[in-house]
Amino acid sequence: MQPGSGANSGTNSGTNSANGSGSPVLSSSRHASIVEMLSTPPQLPHHVQHNKTYHNHSSSYSQNRTLQQQQASQMGGQAQPSPPQSAQDQVPALSPHSSVSSLNSSLFNADPAKLDSQQMTPTTSQCLSSVHAHEWQYILLSQLIEQNKLITVPESTSVEEAFNTMMKYHLTSLPVEPPQGDMNCLTFDYNDLNSYLLLVLNKIQVSNKSVQQDCQNGKPVPVGEIVKLTPKNPFYKLPESENLSTAMSILGSGVHRVAITDNDMTKIKGILSQRRLIKYLWDNARTFPNLEYLFNSSLQDLKIGVLNTHAKPTSRQSRVISIQGDEPLIMALFKMHVERISSIAVVDQQDNLIGNISVTDVKHVTRTSQYPLLHKNCRHFISVILNVRGLETGKDSFPIFHVYPTSSLGRTLAKLVATKSHRLWIVQPPEIGGSTASIDSNQSISIPSSHSPMISAMEDPPSPHSNNAPPSNLFEKEYRTGKLIGVVSLTDILSLLARCQTEHKQVDPQSARRQRGSIVS
């Protein structure tokens, strides 16, 4: 970017025009710079100046001042407004709320959406940024805990009551209290609810025959029995004197959450989830300059999450497991159970991504009135999920959250944090008119002008008995997000960070899943 008086100064960032035909270069450059700004970590509070060491282009990496100099200038703790001094300062600062709130946020089983409303005291912020200026790896877990009530259920609770508790407190997992305060407790989560459902419907069998019979006879089953039925990852516990590096190595192996205990390891103080950790790293990334070059690299350069269709997936890449949109929902639930995965992509016959079903969506089929959904197709279930989600937030979301192989890690993280999701699907940008499409698929689509588009739209004679035309015609081919080619999950990113940045070089993102005993290797 070049110095200028306003966002509309002529720049030549060299990005594609995002406007299709006829839009001024000025605006598309402004758009590109705003998108780039949002693909880099947010500004921190109490920064004296804009962070000059964090650039959008890797070529400027060599020009960095050390972060230490910058931290020294901010140790005084006074926020001074500074006039724009260079091109970088043209980037407006994002709201401080996003970074502030996460430092103080509870990592307990609380709804992350509610946490952003908490205000942070200046003391904690100054403390954190001054004491742990350089190395995120050495931040103690105790810094991330806040005192909050931990929700658990006794072993004897029925599955239904446990489910109601999860819904009430917006949890995705619930520690089940073992007898006599034994620390080796298991958690009840939606994978268990899914297994329970499949048991009730007699789609799976388990070795404990009395439990199996009770399920099928509609008798209430204690949650303590259900959590023992399917192999689980151990409930990892770390004392709060441990540092982030250790937590990273565990969460990077595919475990979704760890418990944080007091130093004597007698009492659980909270839960640290993958999502919480990612949000923390993203919100505070500017204090950790050693993350910068990673964030500027593309997913395909980093070789995470991208499935090379010409080669077998390596053990380090997530295999993309998918299901056809017209398959019944019960098949998707069964597949997730068998593969020990928490989410499955729903695609059409051309492998274009329609949406996804997560194991937490089992919550929509727990009542007998919802039973018919199990035999309707997956595409219909996606509409149920999206409809409910849109009602809860008052905002309908885009059906899929996706990135491209060329997207940067920073962009990927920004989108993961903004959408509060656990994974982003990687799609191939669709080709338009046979030529290579740009990443911005905002080009005008040419429809043959020799006849009205309506004629090509009429696939079938107007009759109530004709079948739906196959979607391979010109009309629908262009209107897709793109072919599903990979997925990048929180596990993939955390394992990468662990391998690159900590002493834990052998972190394998597939190891937790193998431990859960996936039947398909």
Add this chain to the structure above:
Amino acid sequence: MNCNNSGKTYMVTLEGTRQMNLDKIIILLKQGKHIREDCVYSLCIQAQELLMNESNVTHVDTPVTICGDIHGQLHDLLTLFEKSGGVEKSRYIFLGDFVDRGFYSLESFLLLLCYKLRYPDRITLIRGNHETRQITKVYGFYDEIMRKYGNSNVWRYCCEVFDYLSLGAIINERVFCIHGGLSPDITTIDEIRSIDRKQEVPHEGAMCDLLWSDPDEVDTWSLSPRGAGFLFGKGEVDQFLQTNNIELIARAHQLVMEGYKEMFDGGLVTVWSAPNYCYRCGNVAAVLTIDGQLERSYTIFDAVQSQNGMGHTIIPTKKPQMDYFL
């Protein structure tokens, strides 16, 4: 052309005949009755020809009533017209999202198309983020058509019409109407005019942002939790108002329990016109009337009862006899 099932056929050649037939179709639509596929085709063709010639940002004069999301709630749409004067007497702008979620997406959309054909200068329709193939495939409209017709042709015809809808409107050069919100790509309303709108709404870029973005308490811009578009703050709104010499951005796109919500010192308003959204949210709906002096007044209205006076169920609500945990 005859769209009920009496078996007679009329040639649509005379303007008077066409109007008479439109009136007949309007009566059928208001009753939620089935419209034959070839009739829908004809309506869509005519609508397309009309909409094709409108500019990306339509000029509208006061007085005018601005309406937010409808989402297939036909009977509430009828209430809306009843409470605000009706198309015969008042001018209207509809901010998009006519389809999906409600059970009468098709009838709601076709009714608005009929009104557009019947009174082209009294009603302006702009595009919402739901007027696309990808969204209607997963938010209900596609399923509704499959249920009512057994094939997807009618859905395809409607999607073609969607492609021709304007993107925005400007009232007396002072009030800007858009479905979602602002885009980092757009600083002036003129820039919107140079977009090629006759396509499926893309996943990113100006046309996408205008239909997907939301105002929020952010400094400038933020990524949207919806996965498309952006969040934009007061600074961006003030800048846009000033640059374009306008006093208000009127938009929809977000559920508002009170029917409407002003933000940023009255520089932006969200209007929501689907009461008791999805037949369960319990919200009221609103429309915004701008009079000749550019004064704003809001009309609030409630949802219809789910049964009409004669005890017939209008809205198919689920009443499960037994509902146990599985």
